[in-house]
Amino acid sequence: MRVGLFHPGTQHSWQTALALQQHQRLAWYATSIFRRERRFPFDLLERLPGPAGRAVRRELGRFRFDALDPAKVRTHGLHEWAERAARRAGFGRLAARLNAGGNVEFGRWVARMARKERLDALWGFNSSSLEAFGAAAGSARILDQTTPDLRAINAVLGELESGHADWLVNPGFRHSQAAIDRQAGEFALADRILVGSEYTAATLREHAGTGVAARTRLLPYCYDAAQFTGQRAPEATSGPVRFLMVGSISAQKGAHLALQAIEQFSPSEATLTLVGSLALPPQKWGQHERRVRHVRHLPRSQVPMAMADHHVLLFPSFYEGGGIVLYEALASGLALVQTPRASHAVDADTGILLDNLDVDTLAEAMRTCIMDRERLERWRAAAPNRARQFNFEAYSNGVAKVLKTL
Numbered sequence: 001m002r003v004g005l006f007h008p009g010t011q012h013s014w015q016t017a018l019a020l021q022q023h024q025r026l027a028w029y030a031t032s033i034f035r036r037e038r039r040f041p042f043d044l045l046e047r048l049p050g051p052a053g054r055a056v057r058r059e060l061g062r063f064r065f066d067a068l069d070p071a072k073v074r075t076h077g078l079h080e081w082a083e084r085a086a087r088r089a090g091f092g093r094l095a096a097r098l099n100a101g102g103n104v105e106f107g108r109w110v111a112r113m114a115r116k117e118r119l120d121a122l123w124g125f126n127s128s129s130l131e132a133f134g135a136a137a138g139s140a141r142i143l144d145q146t147t148p149d150l151r152a153i154n155a156v157l158g159e160l161e162s163g164h165a166d167w168l169v170n171p172g173f174r175h176s177q178a179a180i181d182r183q184a185g186e187f188a189l190a191d192r193i194l195v196g197s198e199y200t201a202a203t204l205r206e207h208a209g210t211g212v213a214a215r216t217r218l219l220p221y222c223y224d225a226a227q228f229t230g231q232r233a234p235e236a237t238s239g240p241v242r243f244l245m246v247g248s249i250s251a252q253k254g255a256h257l258a259l260q261a262i263e264q265f266s267p268s269e270a271t272l273t274l275v276g277s278l279a280l281p282p283q284k285w286g287q288h289e290r291r292v293r294h295v296r297h298l299p300r301s302q303v304p305m306a307m308a309d310h311h312v313l314l315f316p317s318f319y320e321g322g323g324i325v326l327y328e329a330l331a332s333g334l335a336l337v338q339t340p341r342a343s344h345a346v347d348a349d350t351g352i353l354l355d356n357l358d359v360d361t362l363a364e365a366m367r368t369c370i371m372d373r374e375r376l377e378r379w380r381a382a383a384p385n386r387a388r389q390f391n392f393e394a395y396s397n398g399v400a401k402v403l404k405t406l
Contacts, residue, residue, distance in 0.1 A: 001120040001403055003142075004113070006030035008106040008128050011146055012196075012221045012324065016123065018067050019396040025403060027119055030074045030110055032102070076109045100127075100179075107131035114139065121406060130182055133189035140406045143190035145200065145216075147321040148341075150175040150183050152203035156319045156341075160251055167251040169279050187212045192402060194219045196322030197343040219402060220343055222395035223327035223387065227301070230384050231308040232333030235377055241370050243272045244310035244334070246303065246325050247317075249294070250279035254316030254339065254357060259288040261363040267291075269370050272314075275306055307332035311380065312369050316354060316362050317342055330387035335379035337365045345390065349382040 003025045007013035009032065020026035107124075110132035114122060121140040124132055126147060133141045147153065154174045165171050187193065187208055193216045195201045205213040233242065243262070249255045255274065262272040272292045278285065298306060307313075313329035313336055320342035327345055329336060336351035346353050352365045369376045388394070 001025050001406075002027040003121045003123055003403070004028055004030065004110075004119045004139075005123045006106075006110045006128070006132065007125045008032045008103055011125065012322075013125065013144075014068060015222055015392060015395060016144070016399065017072070019392075019399040020123075021069060021072065022396060023400055023403070026069075026072055027117075028072050028074050028113075029068065030076065030113065032075060032106065074113070076106065103128035104131065111135035121403070126186060127179070127182065130185045130189070133186065140191045141189055142402065142406075143186055143193045145193050145195050145204070145321070148200045148203040148319050149207040150180050151207040153319055156252075160318060164251050164256060167256040167280060167284055169250070169281055184208070190215065192217060192406060194402065196221045197320065199319070199341045199343075200321050217402065217405075219398045220390055220395070221322045221324050221327070222390055222392045223324055223331055225331065225391050228304050228307070228328050228331035228387075230331065230333065231304065232380065232384075233309055233311055236311040236380075237373055237377070240267060240269055240271045241312060241366075241373075241376070242310040243270060243312050243314050243366065243369075244275070244307065244329075245272070245314050246275045246306070246329075248279055249274050249276050252318050254314075254318055254362075255280060256284070257316045257357065257359050257362045258314050259285075259292065260359045261366055262291055263288065264363045265366070265370065270366060273306070273310065275303070303328070304332060307334060310334060311376065312337060312351070312366075314362070314366075315339055315342065316357055318357060327387055327390035330383040330390070333380050333383050335369060335376055335383065337362070337369070345386070347386060350379050350386045351383075 003020050004027050005013065005017050005020060006029070013029070013031065017026060017029040107128050108131045110124070111134065114132055114135045119139045121142060122132055122136045123142040123144065125144045129143055157174060160168060161171055193204070193212060195204065195216060195218055197220070198218065201216055201218055204216050245255065245258055247253055258272060262270060273295065274292055275295045275298050277296060278294065295306070307329055311334060313326065313334045315323065315326060315336065315338040317339045318341060320339065323343040323345055326336060326338060326343060330345060330350060336346040338346050338351065338353060339357060340353055344353065352368065354361055354365060
């Protein structure tokens with residue numbers, strides 16, 4: 001079986017490409033940016049001097065994946081470059097428009113390739129697969145759905161607006177009917193729909209109907225075991241429990257719950273570190289920033305070191321397609337306090353699955369970690385073993401099973 005894989009960005013598509021390559025099923029991997037030596041514009045950008053050059057090289061490092069055969073990689077389109085530049089400059093709405101338009105153009109390019117050569121299967125990702133799937137007559141079509149159903153996300157945004165509106169930087173935002181229709185078109189064309197979490201599967205059952213649900217399979221994502229090697233913080237037998245959040249610092253990720261919850265503990269009981277771009281109203285952030293440490297940007301290579309300096313990952317997100325950071329935290333020996341609206345990485349031996357997303361429930365879970373240090377250390381000791389269920393080998397085996405079912 002020859003499979004064409006495509007994604008205009010990255011997400012976990014590199015791991016998917018590597019799994020297909022190892023199974024000798026990868027015909028090609030199509031994307032927008034992939035760093036290759038002595039190729040334009042990388043050769044030019046590598047020579048930029050000063051702080052701008054260092055920032056560019058750091059950004060380009062995100063697009064290097066030496067395990068993948070470069071001969072299998074095909075690149076197209078400037079939209080991803082423009083989108084990333086706009087996002088880094090703080091123009092979020094412009095970046096979103098560039099992303100939407102770029103995904104359509106990228107899909108049309110993949111469609112042209114699909115018409116030219118016979119493939120057994122096309123494996124694409126949500127919001128960029130409609131055009132390619134429409135051109136893939138005779139090929140199986142696999143949709144990697146990395147987000148919950150957009151109608152479920154809109155409902156959650158309404159939930160946040162009704163109870164936490166003062167924490168939103170963009171109140172009133174909803175995914176458009178055009179985006180929902182595009183999603184429905186991809187669902188209709190897909191022979192198999194893959195989701196990375198139990199929550200995402202549930203949103204498809206609720207909103208997309210039984211036909212979509214029957215074609216949906218759970219395939220949890222994986223973490224990079226080469227980066228997250230098991231280095232862990234010393235035992236939390238004394239001193240403050242060190243809590244960590246990694247990702248966008250926004251209300252959608254539950255950051256406002258964590259900021260209010262940490263206020264219930266003294267600095268000698270607990271600390272909180274936030275790693276990621278800040279997306280909270282300045283007036284609300286200003287009320288709490290003195291109590292936390294915020295790292296706005298951290299290269300991926302340094303995330304394992306940050307995790308190795310903490311005891312518990314907080315993950316109170318209001319919606320999530322998967323949750324790779326949860327697997328990374330487990331591999332780093334962190335206990336988990338996590339939302340049920342994501343991959344259920346946590347189990348009874350590794351932490352707490354929150355039954356409500358509110359300040360009091362989160363604070364009570366944090367209090368358990370602070371007051372019962374023996375239990376916390378048992379969770380942390382069991383975490384690396386739990387992480388093995390989400391390593392690359394497990395993911396690669398899952399990819400093979402998907403292909404066998406087609």
